[in-house]
Amino acid sequence: xxxxxxxxxxxxxxxxxxxxxxxxxxxxxxxxxxxxxxxxxxxxxxxxxxxxxxxxxxxxxxxxxxxxxxxxxxxxxxxxxxxxxxxxxxxxxxxxxxxxxxxxxxxxxxxxxxxxxxxxxxxxxxxxxxxxxxxxxxxxxxxxxxxxxxxxxxxxxxxxxxxxxxxxxxxxxxxxxxxxxxxxxxxxxxxxxxxxxxxxxxxxxxxxxxxxxxxxxxxxxxxxxxxxxxxxxxxxxxxxxxxxxxxxxxxxxxxxxxxxxxxxxxxxxxxxxxxxxxxxxxxxxxxxxxxxxxxxxxxxxxxxxxxxxxxxxxxxxxxxxxxxxxxxxxxxxxxxx
Amino acid sequence: xxxxxxxxxxxxxxxxxxxxxxxxxxxxxxxxxxxxxxxxxxxxxxxxxxxxxxxxxxxxxxxxxxxxxxxxxxxxxxxxxxxxxxxxxxxxxxxxxxxxxxxxxxxxxxxxxxxxxxxxxxxxxxxxxxxxxxxxxxxxxxxxxxxxxxxxxxxxxxxxxxxxxxxxxxxxxxxxxxxxxxxxxxxxxxxxxxxxxxxxxxxxxxxxxxxxxxxxxxxxxxxxxxxxxxxxxxxxxxxxxxxxxxxxxxxxxxxxxxxxxxxxxxxxxxxxxxxxxxxxxxxxxxxxxxxxxxxxxxxxxxxxxxxxxxxxxxxxxxxxxxxxxxxxxxxxxxxxx
DNA sequence: ACGTCACAGTGAAACGATTCAACAAGTCGA
DNA sequence: TCGACTTGTTGAATCGTTTCACTGTGACGT
Numbered sequence: 001x002x003x004x005x006x007x008x009x010x011x012x013x014x015x016x017x018x019x020x021x022x023x024x025x026x027x028x029x030x031x032x033x034x035x036x037x038x039x040x041x042x043x044x045x046x047x048x049x050x051x052x053x054x055x056x057x058x059x060x061x062x063x064x065x066x067x068x069x070x071x072x073x074x075x076x077x078x079x080x081x082x083x084x085x086x087x088x089x090x091x092x093x094x095x096x097x098x099x100x101x102x103x104x105x106x107x108x109x110x111x112x113x114x115x116x117x118x119x120x121x122x123x124x125x126x127x128x129x130x131x132x133x134x135x136x137x138x139x140x141x142x143x144x145x146x147x148x149x150x151x152x153x154x155x156x157x158x159x160x161x162x163x164x165x166x167x168x169x170x171x172x173x174x175x176x177x178x179x180x181x182x183x184x185x186x187x188x189x190x191x192x193x194x195x196x197x198x199x200x201x202x203x204x205x206x207x208x209x210x211x212x213x214x215x216x217x218x219x220x221x222x223x224x225x226x227x228x229x230x231x232x233x234x235x236x237x238x239x240x241x242x243x244x245x246x247x248x249x250x251x252x253x254x255x256x257x258x259x260x261x262x263x264x265x266x267x268x269x270x271x272x273x274x275x276x277x278x279x280x281x282x283x284x285x286x287x288x289x290x291x292x293x294x295x296x297x298x299x300x301x302x303x304x305x306x307x308x309x310x311x312x313x314x315x316x317x318x319x320x321x322x323x324x325x326x327x328x329x330x331x332x333x334x335x336x337x
Numbered sequence: 338x339x340x341x342x343x344x345x346x347x348x349x350x351x352x353x354x355x356x357x358x359x360x361x362x363x364x365x366x367x368x369x370x371x372x373x374x375x376x377x378x379x380x381x382x383x384x385x386x387x388x389x390x391x392x393x394x395x396x397x398x399x400x401x402x403x404x405x406x407x408x409x410x411x412x413x414x415x416x417x418x419x420x421x422x423x424x425x426x427x428x429x430x431x432x433x434x435x436x437x438x439x440x441x442x443x444x445x446x447x448x449x450x451x452x453x454x455x456x457x458x459x460x461x462x463x464x465x466x467x468x469x470x471x472x473x474x475x476x477x478x479x480x481x482x483x484x485x486x487x488x489x490x491x492x493x494x495x496x497x498x499x500x501x502x503x504x505x506x507x508x509x510x511x512x513x514x515x516x517x518x519x520x521x522x523x524x525x526x527x528x529x530x531x532x533x534x535x536x537x538x539x540x541x542x543x544x545x546x547x548x549x550x551x552x553x554x555x556x557x558x559x560x561x562x563x564x565x566x567x568x569x570x571x572x573x574x575x576x577x578x579x580x581x582x583x584x585x586x587x588x589x590x591x592x593x594x595x596x597x598x599x600x601x602x603x604x605x606x607x608x609x610x611x612x613x614x615x616x617x618x619x620x621x622x623x624x625x626x627x628x629x630x631x632x633x634x635x636x637x638x639x640x641x642x643x644x645x646x647x648x649x650x651x652x653x654x655x656x657x658x659x660x661x662x663x664x665x666x667x668x669x670x671x672x673x674x
Numbered sequence: 675a676c677g678t679c680a681c682a683g684t685g686a687a688a689c690g691a692t693t694c695a696a697c698a699a700g701t702c703g704a
Numbered sequence: 705t706c707g708a709c710t711t712g713t714t715g716a717a718t719c720g721t722t723t724c725a726c727t728g729t730g731a732c733g734t
Binding site for chain 1: 720723
């Protein structure tokens, strides 16, 4: 009905009290006598008053939001982290606003600017490139940041991440414990840190096991199609030369390999070849042969990121590196039905 | 270095100009003489000044953000819509902040409150329940809204959506044009509007085709596992009783059916049975047999939502219903390799 | 009867960017 | 030389909320 915005002043007028009292009803109800409080609340309802957040922030000098910049909103890993961060922030009355960099440094930079203008309480960021300079400048201006899914220089920042070498180790050891000795690692570009670390972890497990070996294949992409191509190459080999355990750097690759082995050739999983992926995406459990995988504690990541940010706010010069360990999820593709 | 926030006043002092001039450098550079502009910009750089968005908004009475509330950030349909909306909003200098209701009315309500306090320019929402009352109250207070993926009462709101009956029609007609006559529709709970409409559309196509018929199966969930169960039942039938064309209400169901038919039984797709899904998720194209599907114009949805919102802002009493048609994506699962 | 307290309530000041009426200085034409 | 006009600059007022020093009132103890 009314076009204009209703302010505390209007409410105060209507309820016949001072503006300060209206504010107290909103923020310190215990300081206001029962009767006036009721009158104020009634006025608020009648006028449809809604707090103006911009004015609050301006006065407070700080907003109640936390900025989160992720590499890819389409990636379930990040949406899960985001949801957990949201929940954790909600506990302290903060809200999380999400920015999607899409692996693009310009967009990332743009969101950093936006969030700084909004005077967010802090920034959670899974950086595209090297953002140390920008992030340090931010902190000098009073906006702390926590790196997500990346380990930071402990003297500079706090960070939360998951140890990919442990994940790789778990996957490979799982295959080895099942008696497999001729392993294959199917990865993507080794320049991707995650791929690199997973391979390293797997190699460590293999080195610990006498008589075991592992071939490494480097695909161009971490996709189903790339996995299928790799699978085709392996399946074409003779039984003696074929690996009996395959560890893929992510689930997409693994699903591609599975398609290739089971459909096009007639190999049985896990009898002929045991197969394990990484990430435990939704599809892993509903594959033709449910796929074993390595699950990352995404919710814990998001929650911890928010906690670390709170610590950074209270102790700007203390930093902490939290590294979680991923978890093995054994399904039929390794242990059978 | 400095703990305090730097304001225009500080910049003005440093550059030896008035605050108004600093503001003009930022917002109307052409009004400021070359020399002073340079001095101001230098001061901004030296002091690390960053605009305080809260103060801007307060003065402007309106923020530069648009609120978007989606049912599920994990759903690629919505993330795609969100990204398109983001891009469209960026063109007009606005930013989109994303809220995830997760199908929960309380969370939805919470985000509506939050966005209203933030005085967003407007709200894009794919509502959980019936939000007409809340949304109308919002509009009365000057915050327009556009419904996404739902048709609104044209006298009340604007909306963008996709016509699911057309999608169903396209899918069924495609199968019919390939000569299939014994169709099956595998759906989920018919209470879900999308499922219901897709079935209706398919039935229309069948009714238009002499000699064609369609069985309807109602699964409990729209998942791969439910699809596999349905596939098992169909595959167990004799060739004469088995459908020769299957339309699934979404791609997950279709992938389940595909697993069942090709792996467990030995039916060929599309020779023995043609199969088409709905949504065209990423996995559809990389399935063992690339899956035909119906693609929704998600980017167009997001873009149009932003445009409609702009219209609502300029003409609050005019509403428009935009309904898009989905598109057939024919792949090997119907037309072969 | 008087000082001390606790409690409610008041309203001006502050947060920081933007706007705008007012003014200054310079240019041009007559 | 004067007025008309252009161009650049100034700084007070404004947005809506919260804070806080202050006032008013009544209860209580001595």
